[in-house]
Amino acid sequence: MDGLLIPLEHVLLVAGILFACGLGGLMLRRNLLFMLMSLEVMLNSAALAFIAAGARWQEADGQVMFLLVLTVAAAEVAVGLGLVLQIQRRYRTLDMDAVTRLQE
């Protein structure tokens, strides 16, 4: 248990709660901006779980995965914000229930 002051189960519980919050936000919020933020929360919850696991077993893999998650999040935000801008320009709204052209 050296190097980890908080028990692993607790960290994983926090990560799970964070993930659930993000998932709930994704499903319930209608604003695209908030949905993107929910995604970020979910990514970070996963990253937290990786860090905790890496510390628990004294392995570098957890930190490597965290770096990867950070990169993915950055790329996702870049693409996501671009989409947000385009959708805002075209539809003058960010309400995703109003934007259903994917259907076609």
Next chain:
Amino acid sequence: MNLALAAIPGLPMLSATLLILFGRQIPRSLGAVLGAGSVGLSAVLVAGQLLAYLDTPTVVTATLWTWMSVADFSAAIAFHIDGLTVVMMSVITGVGFLIHVYSVEFMWEDESFSRYFAYMNLFVGSMLLLVMADNLLLLFLGWEGVGMCSYLLVGFWYKNPANGAAARKAFVVTRVGDALMALGLFVLFTDLGTLDIQPLLLAANLNWEVGGTVPVLATALLLGGAVGKSAQLPLHTWLPDAMAGPTPVSALIHAATMVTAGVYLVARLHGLFLLAPATLTAVAWVGLATLLLAASAALVQQDIKRILAYSTISQIGYMFLALGVGAFSFGIFHLMTHAFFKALLFLGAGAVSHCLHHELNIFRMGGLRTRLPVVFLSFLIGSAALAALPFTAGFYSKDGILLSAFTAPGIGPWLWAGGLLGALLTSIYSFRLLFVAFFGEAQTEPDRKPGLPMAIPLLILCALSLLGGLISQPLDGVLPDAGHPQVPHLIEWISIGVPLLGVAYAYYAYIVRRPSSSPAEAGGDSPVEGFLFAGWRVDALYNLLLVTPYRTLARWCQGEPIDHFYNGVVSLNRLCHRGLAALQTGELRWYATTFVIGLIAVVAIVLRSAP
């Protein structure tokens, strides 16, 4: 020699080709010369063959070229000329030429004059091919050719739909027989390995035992073909309707030549039939049943051509009877004399309708004896020969058939009695026709008299019908002949006397007690007469058993029942598509939610299945 032989069927076919290709440009007179002249030339060539054969009876075989050669099967365009062929060729070209000459006047006013002669020439060519063929495949080619010409000529006046229907009926009914015959040829080829007639007969004699399964099967199938073409039971229904064509066509095709092709086929292949006694007996019974049915139906007909049509069916029944009892040469003899007197009667009937505003009902004629003397003479001689009155041509052939039937072992007297009843009926209906149409009060006045092109063929045929019985056919060595049958004198006298009895009855019924009013149009006052008038209602039976079910099936198929299944598949696909498309709402949150549900489901399954 080969060229002269090839020209016999070749000339009419060449003329037919010219008339078909240039029919519109050729004037009537040239068309008549081409049409009748080509058959006339062929008749001259045939006469040369006949004289040569009578001088020295040698069999001539000529191969013109190979028609097809596949693996170990080959068929040649080859002719085989023996006594039987010479007789058939003489009848076809001789009677055919007279009918062509007659047709020139009969069809002169028709708008399709050259088309008529094209078909007639094609018919004569095909018929000659049929009788001259050295192998059964070439024979079958001629066989189908005459069937096609029959179809074309029955439906010659195609603007009337009824004529087209009659032509189709003739074609379809004979097709049944032709299909059977083709099957028979297949059986012969698979079993004996050749279709050349002479090697075939030799091989059959060597390989087949009398009464075996294969001989009976093969000959029964061939008999099916003969029955179809020769209008015998049960495929006879097409012939009365085939009278829709021009009358000379009926004379040539449906009386003198084509319908006797079945008789020729059985006679040509008698070697096979002798190996299958069961089939030969069937031939006799088919002939007897047909001749009785048709003769009784002829008793009550009112249309002059229908009387003659039923009479033709009945007379071919006699030929089958002769073949069936093994009297092949009498069968061919009756074929020849029948060609003379039936062509005479048909041409006479054509002359009557030609001069009488196309009238065909004998009860609306009457008194023609003095008005159309040449035609009356024709009918008098023709009817006498048909009824087999002594010293006419028909007497010699029919008497021979009846006496041969009597000598047949076992069933002989029955066949003889049936044939005798038929002879009685024959004499009654033929003299009924003569007495009703030519005696008594005139019902319709003729508006013209037959000209020379019609009168001369009639007179020549009169002479042939009177004296044709004296012709001795050069059939020795071709057909087995037992000579004149030996029977008790009483039987001979009865056979001679019965037709006279029939004439006497007809005289009593139609001259002495001449019916004051003509019978009802639909044929007869009593149910029996109606039954006979409809030809024993065989047509109605076939309609009920075959035509109606077929029509029903066709109508059912018209609704495309099989398509219902595939349409069902299409509908199912469409339904599924609509259901799946409804899931695709385009709402992002709905998609995300389904992801989550799916994820949870996958995780649950993985966890459950984990050990």
